[in-house]
Amino acid sequence: MSAALEIHGLEAGYGRTPVLLGIDLVVKDGVTAILGPSGCGKTTLLRTVAGFVAPSAGTVSVAGSEVVSGRRSVPARLRGLGYVPQDGALFPHLDVAANIAFGLTAAERGGSYGRTDRVAEMLELVELPSALAQRYPHELSGGQQQRVALARALAPRPTLVLLDEPFSSLDASLREDTGRAVVRALRAAGAAALLVTHDQGEALSLADQVAVMMGGAFLQVAPPATVYLSPAEPRVASFLGHASLVDGYVEGDAEARCALGIVPLRMTCEPGAVRLAVRAEQIQIRPHSADRADGAPAEVVDISFYGHDATVRVRLDSGEQLSARTPATSVPTPGDRVRVGVVGDVVAFRDDAAPRP
Amino acid sequence: MAGGASPVLLLVGLAVAGLALVPLGYVIATTAELGRQEAVDFLWRPRIGELLWNTVRLLVAGVAASTVLGVAGAWIVERTDVPGRGWWHGVLCAPLAVPAFVNGYGWVSTTHAVQSFPGAVMVVTLSYYPLVYLPTVAALRRLDPGVEEVATSLGRSGWGVFTRVTLPAVSPAVLGGALLVGLHLLAEYGALQLLNYPTLTTAILQQYATVFNGPEATLLALVLVTFCLLLLGIELLLRGRRRRARVGSGASGHPLRIQLGRLKLPVLAALTGVALWALAVPLGALVRWLLRGTSATVDVGELSAATATTLGLALAGGVTATVIAVPVVWLAVRHRGLLTTAIERSVYTASAMPGIVIALALVTVSIRVVPTLYQTVVVLLLGYAILFLPRAVVSVRSTFELVPPGLEDVARNLGCTGPAVARRVTLPLVLPGLTAATALVGLAVATELTATLLLAPLGTNTLATQFWSDASAIAYGAAAPYGLALVVLSIPSTWLLGSLSLRSGT
Numbered sequence: 067m068s069a070a071l072e073i074h075g076l077e078a079g080y081g082r083t084p085v086l087l088g089i090d091l092v093v094k095d096g097v098t099a100i101l102g103p104s105g106c107g108k109t110t111l112l113r114t115v116a117g118f119v120a121p122s123a124g125t126v127s128v129a130g131s132e133v134v135s136g137r138r139s140v141p142a143r144l145r146g147l148g149y150v151p152q153d154g155a156l157f158p159h160l161d162v163a164a165n166i167a168f169g170l171t172a173a174e175r176g177g178s179y180g181r182t183d184r185v186a187e188m189l190e191l192v193e194l195p196s197a198l199a200q201r202y203p204h205e206l207s208g209g210q211q212q213r214v215a216l217a218r219a220l221a222p223r224p225t226l227v228l229l230d231e232p233f234s235s236l237d238a239s240l241r242e243d244t245g246r247a248v249v250r251a252l253r254a255a256g257a258a259a260l261l262v263t264h265d266q267g268e269a270l271s272l273a274d275q276v277a278v279m280m281g282g283a284f285l286q287v288a289p290p291a292t293v294y295l296s297p298a299e300p301r302v303a304s305f306l307g308h309a310s311l312v313d314g315y316v317e318g319d320a321e322a323r324c325a326l327g328i329v330p331l332r333m334t335c336e337p338g339a340v341r342l343a344v345r346a347e348q349i350q351i352r353p354h355s356a357d358r359a360d361g362a363p364a365e366v367v368d369i370s371f372y373g374h375d376a377t378v379r380v381r382l383d384s385g386e387q388l389s390a391r392t393p394a395t396s397v398p399t400p401g402d403r404v405r406v407g408v409v410g411d412v413v414a415f416r417d418d419a420a421p422r423p
Numbered sequence: 424m425a426g427g428a429s430p431v432l433l434l435v436g437l438a439v440a441g442l443a444l445v446p447l448g449y450v451i452a453t454t455a456e457l458g459r460q461e462a463v464d465f466l467w468r469p470r471i472g473e474l475l476w477n478t479v480r481l482l483v484a485g486v487a488a489s490t491v492l493g494v495a496g497a498w499i500v501e502r503t504d505v506p507g508r509g510w511w512h513g514v515l516c517a518p519l520a521v522p523a524f525v526n527g528y529g530w531v532s533t534t535h536a537v538q539s540f541p542g543a544v545m546v547v548t549l550s551y552y553p554l555v556y557l558p559t560v561a562a563l564r565r566l567d568p569g570v571e572e573v574a575t576s577l578g579r580s581g582w583g584v585f586t587r588v589t590l591p592a593v594s595p596a597v598l599g600g601a602l603l604v605g606l607h608l609l610a611e612y613g614a615l616q617l618l619n620y621p622t623l624t625t626a627i628l629q630q631y632a633t634v635f636n637g638p639e640a641t642l643l644a645l646v647l648v649t650f651c652l653l654l655l656g657i658e659l660l661l662r663g664r665r666r667r668a669r670v671g672s673g674a675s676g677h678p679l680r681i682q683l684g685r686l687k688l689p690v691l692a693a694l695t696g697v698a699l700w701a702l703a704v705p706l707g708a709l710v711r712w713l714l715r716g717t718s719a720t721v722d723v724g725e726l727s728a729a730t731a732t733t734l735g736l737a738l739a740g741g742v743t744a745t746v747i748a749v750p751v752v753w754l755a756v757r758h759r760g761l762l763t764t765a766i767e768r769s770v771y772t773a774s775a776m777p778g779i780v781i782a783l784a785l786v787t788v789s790i791r792v793v794p795t796l797y798q799t800v801v802v803l804l805l806g807y808a809i810l811f812l813p814r815a816v817v818s819v820r821s822t823f824e825l826v827p828p829g830l831e832d833v834a835r836n837l838g839c840t841g842p843a844v845a846r847r848v849t850l851p852l853v854l855p856g857l858t859a860a861t862a863l864v865g866l867a868v869a870t871e872l873t874a875t876l877l878l879a880p881l882g883t884n885t886l887a888t889q890f891w892s893d894a895s896a897i898a899y900g901a902a903a904p905y906g907l908a909l910v911v912l913s914i915p916s917t918w919l920l921g922s923l924s925l926r927s928g929t
Contacts, residue, residue, distance in 0.1 A: 116572070116576055117575075117576075118572055118575075118679060142572075142575045142576055142679075143575045143576065143577075143578045143579055143580060144578070145576070146578070147576055148576070149572060149573055149576035149577075150573075151569035151572060151573065152569065153567065153569065155567055155569030155570045155572070155573050156570075157570060157573075157574070157588055157591075157592075158570075158592060159591040159592060159594075160591075168574065168577055168587075169577030169578055215573075218573070218577070219573075219576075219577075222577065222578070228576075
């Protein structure tokens with residue numbers, strides 16, 4: 067069976083500004099998240115796949131058939147893709163049933179417009195009560211609107227659904243529930259999905275595959291655990307999970323020396339200067355003591371208290387600044403003298419890859 | 424109710440509402456005065472039937488043609504890749520700068536073929552379609568492009584997206600524009616008189632001219648107002664069922680533009696045709712008659728006197744309407760309540776009143792109640808105020824809404840008294856908006872014809888009345904310089920409206 071989506075060497079831009087610099091991506095099935103900061107080109111990529119932006123080079127195939135090949139491309143309306151834009155963009159003049167039935171053919175819609183089995187089926191799929199069918203978009207909550215938008219996209223049975231930051235306008239509590247419901251519905255419908263987001267929690271929790279995008283190119287495409295635990299390069303590490311980058315030197319093949327002492331490496335690395343990505347939750351703040359084994363001496367700079375935990379910024383006596391995440395029960399106060407240690411192994415990047423400032 | 428508004432302010436507001444309701448009150452009162460049999464006898468005549476038929480068919484055909492032209496133009500400019508979109512937007516707005524009676528003069532002095540029903544429909548369409556075009560362009564700009572993209576991704580062609588998604592979404596704007604066209608057509612006097620196409624409005628003026636203020640003119644005015652109210656009712660009915668709540672804020676992206684391809688040349692040709700018909704013909708006629716100048720050489724003295732009078736009246740009318748609008752808006756925005764909303768609404772009733780009815784009402788009321796004011800500038804200015812109050816209120820309101828009440832609270836918190844808040848915070852912020860409102864109303868006053876003809880004191884000659892007395896006497900050459908001056912005066916407000924419709928996109 068061919069992949070739901072295959073992209074090779076895709077380039078696009080607005081006017082003379084290049085936005086996509088050669089994108090390669092294969093989506094077999096499940097949810098692939100395109101994760102990146104705003105302005106990295108992720109929405110342009112989605113719109114190019116949808117057919118709203120004309121690429122300047124590359125190919126795009128959906129379910130085995132080529133929709134873009136260089137400058138020739140299939141019009142957006144003939145690509146048979148589901149599309150869910152940022153705010154859902156429900157048709158304000160149609161009720162929920164008519165919105166969902168919009169993409170169905172007259173035959174599928176049956177006699178009474180928009181009141182078919184398919185509409186009821188789709189409402190059930192996105193876990194909405196069938197009583198909503200007669201409501202109008204402005205009578206729905208934000209989360210319900212997004213589910214209806216997904217139902218509308220899934221109704222014509224596309225093999226691939228494109229979601230453009232679909233949860234960004236929802237508030238935090240609703241975002242998680244809606245996100246999970248959307249993924250369940252996609253699975254049940256057997257559709258693959260391309261989810262564009264700048265929220266790493268969303269990408270890591272919902273996707274089967276995460277493509278980290280920066281400056282118009284992918285830095286890493288891998289399952290969520292891999293991009294998080296084994297980032298391919300420092301930018302991925304610092305973007306995902308707020309890792310602090312610390313200079314170090316690899317001595318053995320599984321250890322590096324740095325301001326925090328000797329730390330074990332997750333992957334073997336040739337001896338030499340490296341940068342170490344240390345995640346906030348790996349850094350432990352310990353009370354100040356005379357025992358050097360407790361970690362490097364440091365001073366607390368400031369604290370952000372979140373309730374369930376806190377982020378503590380410390381300055382090592384050797385000069386580096388680090389962020390640590392600590393449990394709410396043991397939060398120091400700014401100015402405290404502490405010792406800082408590392409728990410678990412860290413990822414090392416060869417220093418030549420990213421020049422130091 | 425009107426929480427915290429000072430009694431003086433409320434009294435002023437009520438007085439303005441009372442003034443705005445004078446025309447409606449006049450129509451109702453005079454109808455009550457007339458004997459039923461008398462009214463039936465007068466209205467039940469073949470002549471009235473002919474007038475009604477003329478008015479209705481002009482209304483239907485003119486509104487339909489203006490709507491089609493306006494929507495098509497807006498769609499071409501906003502949704503296709505036609506070359507020179509900015510330029511075409513300007514061209515499609517430009518006919519607003521040619522007052523309808525000047526347009527009618529341009530056509531009639533070029534060919535007498537327009538003195539017919541199709542001719543009348545064409546001329547009024549060319550004059551009034553921008554009233555549909557402008558709000559439609561603004562609505563298309565505001566429309567979330569995501570909605571159209573989703574429809575495309577669900578397999579709709581360009582035409583399908585337009586009819587099933589775009590048009591329903593912008594229909595309130597289109598409907599509002601069509602209503603405005605309808606009201607203007609019902610109130611139009613100058614153009615239709617020149618085109619020799621009798622309607623209710625032209626008949627009222629003729630009645631008025633022959634028997635001054637007889638019951639016939641009043642009865643016809645009643646019929647005319649009934650038409651206007653019917654039109655408003657139809658619009659409310661149609662709009663009431665539409666749902667147009669924009670859901671979410673929407674991504675501000677660029678809308679998809681239809682590739683015209685082989686249709687590019689025909690579309691360009693059609694746009695050029697509109698430009699020629701709506702602009703080149705009337706302007707060409709003005710220039711031609713000006714150069715030919717057979718009926719008279721340009722009397723510079725008279726022209727500058729009329730210009731001075733016009734500008735003076737425009738300034739006075741603009742200031743009057745704006746100053747009257749401020750308390751109404753202040754009450755409605757800062758002291759929301761049943762009474763203040765009612766005051767604001769009563770102002771809008773005037774927008775359904777044709778200028779001729781307002782003028783008749785003021786003539787009657789001033790003769791009966793304050794005869795000393797009859798035939799004075801005061802009544803003329805009151806007429807302008809009533810006629811253009813809706814416009815003034817709309818633009819004053821939009822400027823006041825830009826001042827968040829929080830700013831005033833902060834000023835009060837910093838120790839300012841009420842008047843000091845107004846002087847140091849509110850006024851500096853709204854002053855540019857008020858100036859714009861004054862200019863907008865003033866320019867409308869400068870090109871107003873119907874009410875001016877009835878209300879201007881004897882010997883007060885404006886550009887419009889001078890143009891009218893020459894043009895209706897077929898002294899086309901003598902009328903030309905006044906016509907050109909009117910067009911020049913209309914250019915600033917046209918430009919303002921054109922650029923405002925584009926700005927509402929972002």
